[in-house]
Amino acid sequence: MTNEEFRAHAHELVDWMADYLEGVAAYPVKSQVQPGEILARLPALPPEQGEPFDALMTDFKEIILPGITHWQHPSFFAYFPGNSSPPSVLAEMLTATLGAQCMSWVTSPAAAELEERVMQWLRGMIGLPDSWEGVIQDSASTATLCSLLTAREVRSGRGVNARGFDGSERYTVYCSTEAHSSIEKGVGIAGIGRGNLRTVGVDETFAMVPAALERAIVEDKSSGRTPLAVVAALGTTGSTAIDPLEAIAEITSRHGLWLHVDAAFAGTALLLPEHRSLLNGIERADTFVVNPHKWMFTNFDCSAYFVRDTGALIRTFEILPEYLKTAEREPVHNYRDWGIQLGRRFRALKLWFVIRSFGVEGLRERIRRHCAMARELALRISAEPDFEVMAPVPFNTICFRYHPSEPLAEPPSQPRAQRPPPRRAEGPGDTGRLNALNAALLERLNATGRLFLTHTKLNGRMALRLVIGQTAVEQNRRTARALPPLKGLPQEIPAPSIV
């Protein structure tokens, strides 16, 4: 492909991209293909001779696109969003064109220094201590693994890195029962052993119970274990529950444990001053991760990992073979030593474009609007006699389920405003029945292609999860007008009665 062909095709592509972003709501959110359908349409052997770009685009549209689940669809409410945004896409176009590596300062000084600057910006924007430093990782899984590895090396005096485990370490790690699976995965990778991850109980808001954490630490100490690290979640994956950071930091300080804060999704809400108090205690934490690629309109991958002690991070990962030695050692940042991978894309550019294009206030407005929409929806769900909200809604994630107040054989028929009598206590049989009912409902909803929800389990009860955080999500004003006025609804989202 010549440069002139590239120019022509790229212009065609831009129109396709703009049309796509404009019309994405017309696609089924969740791809409706069956397993193997796409594979069967892709030839078993690659072409020997080059093909024209038109052939690629035709196949892209006809074969690939039907198999895409549209993460940028305004009605993508599944998982956590993996947001893109126009300025972020523009930056990715430049990043792809430059193809510059950001492993050492010298491999692209601007990539390294822009990363340093935007991490300083982000640190201030979300209220982390000024003395911390940041680095962009690919994912929170990697950031959490880096944190656990750094904890391991700090505690072992860099002994594990140097000599391997000798069996005397007997480390234990702590998180809540609601914490993300990447912690268990990371504890395994780091050689600590998944079985040495203690999952601490949660309260009725699904937040870690500090007293239970301390009990577990004390028990482990008394049985000859070495409690190593705690991972606190600001926004769990299931219901965005908020572990009490200050109380946890008090415990980790007292017992000499490492503290990692996983704010991968909900950390973006720290842009709002009204949420800033969630960070109380952060000065006693060691590391923190938030993913702008989730809720901050920045293309994946862009996971912002902040550390209190940069030296400890670098000492965990640095390695200096001859072919990577450069004249510039200090004070430049050679980010290859700040994590696992050597090769690194120029990822700071898109975050720079996003922050400058939206402006910090523009980001805040959107985040606030998402939280307001979620709150309104949670109120409306809780006012429905046949639905219940299953967990608090501190940000923009609503966990709810269908729980018909009438026997299941009959269709729900009660008028909206009339609350049903309190339900009898839910037995194990009821839970199984309701879980199956909600699984069926989830499947039916997703099969419509009109929205995409996922689920979680809270105290063994299946909950549908609905996350309002898409770049393009808007309240449908026409539908909204057809709904009963919000003032007729309860002002508080009722506490879940079933936890």
Added chain:
Amino acid sequence: MTNEEFRAHAHELVDWMADYLEGVAAYPVKSQVQPGEILARLPALPPEQGEPFDALMTDFKEIILPGITHWQHPSFFAYFPGNSSPPSVLAEMLTATLGAQCMSWVTSPAAAELEERVMQWLRGMIGLPDSWEGVIQDSASTATLCSLLTAREVRSGRGVNARGFDGSERYTVYCSTEAHSSIEKGVGIAGIGRGNLRTVGVDETFAMVPAALERAIVEDKSSGRTPLAVVAALGTTGSTAIDPLEAIAEITSRHGLWLHVDAAFAGTALLLPEHRSLLNGIERADTFVVNPHKWMFTNFDCSAYFVRDTGALIRTFEILPEYLKTAEREPVHNYRDWGIQLGRRFRALKLWFVIRSFGVEGLRERIRRHCAMARELALRISAEPDFEVMAPVPFNTICFRYHPSEPLAEPPSQPRAQRPPPRRAEGPGDTGRLNALNAALLERLNATGRLFLTHTKLNGRMALRLVIGQTAVEQNRRTARALPPLKGLPQEIPAPSIV
């Protein structure tokens, strides 16, 4: 930024991108900025209000671009190339626009099934066994770490993952003294201990000596260690030396060790049938990595990791929290279980675009041309009285140094065709002097901005490395005509006399 603004800006950007790729040769290859220069031009605080795109582009051009080292420059001969290409950039534009996740099949079925198919294509293109399966990782560092972790889990019966090291493992890992730093880093991360990485001696071609490997294994066994894994390099980072795979596989089979093949850079040469014999013995290896993002014209990140036993890989990494459970378990591929990260970009698209756009034969032609250019340059260097080639040139990487045959005080003055008398044996003092001289030469060359070389050390001797593998590299025919005809040069690149 509205969709219409996005459309307009993206069109502007495409023209900038095409102009850039067309004119990249006019930039200094290696950025000439000083440490801190870029940072000082970036404001300390982010803007509260959004800024127009024009302001971003102005700053991109004026502040960022001077700090970019141009990896797509045709005279970028440093490190290994991190190639982009027009079809790959086009694919990245689509990937960024879709912003689709490829962590589970359901999160984008087409992304998962296209990854499956292009990994099958690539497997066949480079001659790996049909029964192996592939997955795209971000980098060879990660792939090698995955391999070491899988070896650890297979050997420990998944005990380390489950319970952590108990001190009885005492694993040792082997690679040559020329192997990549990611192995040492990975051995540390995996908890085996960098000190338990044995670096095996190399022969005069800088390839691992199998007998030395076996001696090290036997010694470790007899001192109560458990030899775990060998990493063989098809193309070391320093000089692209080729470890003898067949002999190594014979040893790992006999002693029951895991065998990982690191062909990150030179694996692309396996596209050429004339290099295919390098893979002899591969059926007894366990894992293999090649980076299309290096020499196969595919944007970073795209590291192709192939494994003989997919089950062993998945059992090392899989984890299934409730919120990731999906109806489709088999036979779909949920690539989140094939590596460390949960979140994964839709990376197969660019490799698909590249293979289809170039065609396999088109890729071969380019790779062949790169190798031919490197061979010609190596011949020309070896014919120069004041330069010497320091290592064999099996692919497209030339290690050489300036070694004036006259005393250093005088400028090199001998006519080109006249070979100098054999040099006297090189003492340690000479080596230090020559290293300093070549370091100065390297710095002076790179400061011109006209090309970018890096260096390595071979037997303690500093060598300049020149890798001819850029997407846009061409032989300058005008310059070539001014050179003495190739037939006047030696037909064989003289064996390095100084190893």
